[in-house]
Amino acid sequence: MTKKVTIKDIARELNTNYSTVSRALNDSPKISDATKQSVLKQAKLMGYQPNSFAQKLKKGYSNTIGLIVPRINRVFFSNVIHGVETIAKQQGFNVIICQSNESVKDEEDNVKTLLSNNVAGIIMSISKETQNESSFQEILTNKIPFVMFDRALNNLVSNQVVNNNFKGAYEVTEHLIKQGYQKIIHFSGPLYINIYQDRLNGYKKALADYQIAFNPDFIIENTLTKDKGIAAVEELLKQKVDFDAIFASGDYSALGAILCLRQHHILVPEQVGVAGFANEPFTELLDITSVEQFSTDMGKSAASLLLEKVQRKEISDQYQNIEILPQLIIRKSTQKL
Amino acid sequence: MTKKVTIKDIARELNTNYSTVSRALNDSPKISDATKQSVLKQAKLMGYQPNSFAQKLKKGYSNTIGLIVPRINRVFFSNVIHGVETIAKQQGFNVIICQSNESVKDEEDNVKTLLSNNVAGIIMSISKETQNESSFQEILTNKIPFVMFDRALNNLVSNQVVNNNFKGAYEVTEHLIKQGYQKIIHFSGPLYINIYQDRLNGYKKALADYQIAFNPDFIIENTLTKDKGIAAVEELLKQKVDFDAIFASGDYSALGAILCLRQHHILVPEQVGVAGFANEPFTELLDITSVEQFSTDMGKSAASLLLEKVQRKEISDQYQNIEILPQLIIRKSTQKL
DNA sequence: TATATTTGTGCAAACGTTTGTATTAAATAT
DNA sequence: ATATTTAATACAAACGTTTGCACAAATATA
8 A cells, every 4th residue: 555645744745734734624714825725735736635543533533323224135224224325425424334134143243343433323223133222232331322213122212213104004904995995904024023013003993993893814914925925815715715905014925915816817906906015116116006114214314313413412311203104105906996 | 422441441440551451452472361361351341442443543454445336225236235245244344335326426525435434445336427437546546455346447457346248148038049039129228338238249149149130120229117118119019010029138128018018918928028137126026037147246256356455455466357147047928938 | 590581561652633732923002 | 112912833742552662570591
């Protein structure tokens, strides 16, 4: 590596002191315009790049925040990352991204890495395994700002940015009812995860509001993949269950359902309406009704919230809870009318 | 923020010198096991976290690499990021991820940011706008290891990890021919971008090898979105062009083609075979033949290559060119037989 | 026993900044 | 003309590490 140019080099070249150079580069009012000009010019000439480590060491804080997600290459999370990056960049912050791979152990390691990198704050969505705050206890004791998004621990009070899953599910169900569907199956995720529980509750509430009796047999748990969606529909048909719509808590199972129905020459949406949740890119391509979660906005909100806390520097005990309102995206798969 | 614990604090507590503490923490052979034990214990007790800025400043290098991609939230790139992260983490490196948003200006800014963060090396895929090396001239003069992936400049000699687009396209075309398709339309991207040119060349070569005359009218440029795919098929049908297959240089246009054909009650694959390129997630869901580019592996290769150069520390003039072999994924949309 | 070697620890400089204080020169006020 | 203020720059310490060198004590060699 070639020797790096430092402010001392610039100072030597200009026959001045390096503190002058430092102040000139930082546009201090104590420095005359003339010297500022010449310093800037010389710095450019010599290709000066400030050594950020020295700066951060001296200043005692960094312009870097940490972001921990279960997996980077998931549409939802990569959109969140995009949002976080955008806001952070705007405010002159860098982002170090870590993935927990849905493991508590990796999550702990990530926290350690971020802390020893002196990040100014941390944004995270917990792994599926995470049941308590042990893995990020260190963040709390280190007293740096901390924001959780999407998946959050119920029992932990903290800054949060979450989606209103209840409302999203309510709207899907309401829409189905208004389209004339009456016997609505619900494909759910594991109910110990709060987002799926919330969606189920939204579904129930809508039924109740429209005086449709809730049938527990219509809830099929753990059907969030394409294959499980297919299998579930097969089973429904085999059992000759009388249904006219499916609200799936995930887009992949909605897709599976549609493919299976089509296989059996059952028309969607004429005979059976199908809706998903998450608005995965393929739902637009295939005209499947779904719920947009505004993942990029979620990332932006989380970053804004965190950076606000970071800038303030005082860690208050005031926690903020930001709710992202999801939006029902109506497409052909549920448009009977 | 609470005051950070430093090695001096630990030393004071143990009535020893801070250099001893430093060496103990770094497991230096010059320190007795007894002191190492007590230092480690005390460090843990006091919740010591090394100040990475001080370390990096002193050592003069960082365990961070930079990664510049056009967009983070694209399946292809998020997979590459995933691959890079995985390898980097394994070798104790962090990754700072930047997005150029397909703009040369942002690309330049990214480069500056990364350099002032003293990254040990940089991996990048150029933006669509980028025509020459001006935006990363600084990397080259800074003499840090540098690897380009996927989109690379032809005229710049550098370390590269690229996909063999020629071969991928050849195999798709060959497969179509072997399935009995003879009149194969090719939907291409902008031909000034080398990857699309390479794919077109692969297509031509396959035709030639199987004694099928090349018809320039069968090449439809700039048809890489779903809508453009639909429009192109509409046009073909309107013009009553006689074709029995479509090889699209991108999956979205292949999808558009299929949707449009289906609309016109033309059977896929029985009457017209359709293949895409990139193996986007939805192609699996919809059983569309495509070409897997192994984006995660591409990221892994790029990271391994870069880190190898970084570890060596000497910037050699030897550049490496790694080729990723794509794989044809045959699905229903082209299986006439 | 005297000397050489090994082992473990302490001292201090250095990495490249920022920033409080001291110093100088110039400008203004008395 | 001298005293005072102001503006611009210089000096030096500090941030928290790593690491070469010096040194003392313990052990090995003669």
